[in-house]
Amino acid sequence: MSILVAGGAGYIGAHVVRLLLERGDEVIVVDDLSYGTPDRVDGAELVQLDVAGCGAVDALADLMEARGVSAVIHFAARKQVGESVARPGWYYQQNVGGLANMLMAMERARVDQMIFSSSAAVYGMPPVEVVDEDIEKKPINPYGETKLIGEWMMADSERAWGLRWAGLRYFNVAGAGWDDLGDMATLNLIPMVMERLADGEAPKIFGDDYPTPDGTCIRDYIHVKDLAAAHISALDYLASGEEMEANVFNVGTGVGASVKDVVSKVIKATGSNLEPEIMPRRAGDPPQLIGNPERIGRILKWKAEYDLDDIVESAFSAWQADPARKHF
Numbered sequence: 644m645s646i647l648v649a650g651g652a653g654y655i656g657a658h659v660v661r662l663l664l665e666r667g668d669e670v671i672v673v674d675d676l677s678y679g680t681p682d683r684v685d686g687a688e689l690v691q692l693d694v695a696g697c698g699a700v701d702a703l704a705d706l707m708e709a710r711g712v713s714a715v716i717h718f719a720a721r722k723q724v725g726e727s728v729a730r731p732g733w734y735y736q737q738n739v740g741g742l743a744n745m746l747m748a749m750e751r752a753r754v755d756q757m758i759f760s761s762s763a764a765v766y767g768m769p770p771v772e773v774v775d776e777d778i779e780k781k782p783i784n785p786y787g788e789t790k791l792i793g794e795w796m797m798a799d800s801e802r803a804w805g806l807r808w809a810g811l812r813y814f815n816v817a818g819a820g821w822d823d824l825g826d827m828a829t830l831n832l833i834p835m836v837m838e839r840l841a842d843g844e845a846p847k848i849f850g851d852d853y854p855t856p857d858g859t860c861i862r863d864y865i866h867v868k869d870l871a872a873a874h875i876s877a878l879d880y881l882a883s884g885e886e887m888e889a890n891v892f893n894v895g896t897g898v899g900a901s902v903k904d905v906v907s908k909v910i911k912a913t914g915s916n917l918e919p920e921i922m923p924r925r926a927g928d929p930p931q932l933i934g935n936p937e938r939i940g941r942i943l944k945w946k947a948e949y950d951l952d953d954i955v956e957s958a959f960s961a962w963q964a965d966p967a968r969k970h971f
C-alpha cells in the first residue's frame with residue numbers, strides 16, 4: 644500500500660510514518676517543513692510542499708497518481724490555540740484551505756480513503772465529565788473551529804463522491820515512542836514543566852480552585868505511540884471496505900489525571916526538588932476533559948496500552964536525548 648502522510652515530519656505524523664514503514668507500507672510524506680524536520684522521516688519519500696499554497700491541488704493529485712496512493716493521513720495544520728485567536732484568517736487558510744486542497748486532489752486522483760487529525764478542541768467546554776462523540780460540539784476558538792469544519796468537509800465529500808474517512812479526536816497527546824521523535828514544541832504541559840525545571844525554575848500550575856478532587860484541571864493523557872497505533876487501526880478499517888458504523892472517534896483512555904499529578908510525576912522523573920507555583924486560572928480551560936474510548940475500542944478494536952508513568956518516562960528520555968534541549 645502507498646500512503647500519503649501530509650504533515651508526516653511533525654511530532655505525531657513521524658510516529659505514524661515509522662509504524663507504517665515498520666509494517667512495510669510505502670510512505671510518501673508531504674510536509675512544508677515549517678515545523679517538521681526531514682531526519683524524523685528517514686526511509687520515507689519526502690516531498691516539500693505547502694498543502695495550503697497555490698498550485699497544491701494539481702501537485703498533490705499528480706503525486707497521488709504517480710505513486711498509486713490508496714489513502715491519505717492528514718496531519719498538516721497549525722495547532723496553537725492562542726495564535727489561532729490572534730490570526731484567525733491564517734488559521735482558516737492553513738487548516739481549512741489545506742484540507743480543501745487535499746480533498747480536491749483526492750477527488751481528482753480517485754483516492755477515497757482519508758484519516759484526519761481532529762481534536763478534543765471541537766468539544767469546547769463540555770457540560771459532562773466524560774465526553775462521548777455525539778455530544779454537542781461547541782469549539783471556543785478558531786483552532787477548534789477549523790477542526791470541526793474539517794470533519795464537516797469530509798462528511799460532505801462522503802456524500803458527494805464517496806470518501807471513506809475517519810476523524811480522530813485526539814485528547815492530550817504526550818510522550819515519545821522513540822527517543823528521536825520527542826515533541827519539538829513546548830506548548831503542552833509535560834514539555835512546559837520540563838523546560839521550567841531544566842532552567843531551574845518552579846513549574847507553574849494555572850488554577851487550583853477548580854471543582855476537581857485536588858483543585859487542578861483534569862485531562863486525558865494519551866501516549867503518542869498509542870495514538871499512532873490508532874491511525875493504523877483506522878487505516879485498516881477504511882481499507883477493509885466494511886460499511887462504516889461511525890466516522891469520528893475519541894482517541895483517549897477514559898481516565899483522567901490532574902495537572903498536579905502530572906507535574907509531580909515530571910518533577911520526580913527529572914530528579915528536581917522544585918515545588919510548583921500556583922498561578923491564577925487561565926481563560927478557557929474546562930475543569931475536566933476526558934474522552935470516552937468505548938466507540939474506538941468497539942469499532943476500531945483499539946485500546947491504549949501505555950499509562951501516565953510510561954508517558955512521562957518516555958518524554959523525559961526523549962528530552963535528554965535531544966541535543967536542542969537543556970539537559971538535566
Ligand SMILES: NC(=O)c1ccc[n+]([C@@H]2O[C@H](COP(=O)([O-])OP(=O)(O)OC[C@H]3O[C@@H](n4cnc5c(N)ncnc54)[C@H](O)[C@@H]3O)[C@@H](O)[C@H]2O)c1
Nearest residue numbers: 650652653654655674675677678679693694719720760762
Ligand atoms: N499535539 C497535540 O497535542 C494535538 C492535539 C490534537 C490535535 N492535534 C493535531 O494533530 C496534527 C499533528 O500535530 P503535531 O503535534 O504532530 O503538530 P506538528 O506541528 O509537530 O506537525 C505538523 C506538521 O505539519 C507540517 N505542516 C503544517 N502546515 C503545513 C502546510 N500548510 N503544508 C505542509 N505541511 C504543513 C509541519 O511542518 C509539521 O511537520 C495537527 O493537525 C494538530 O492540529 C495535535
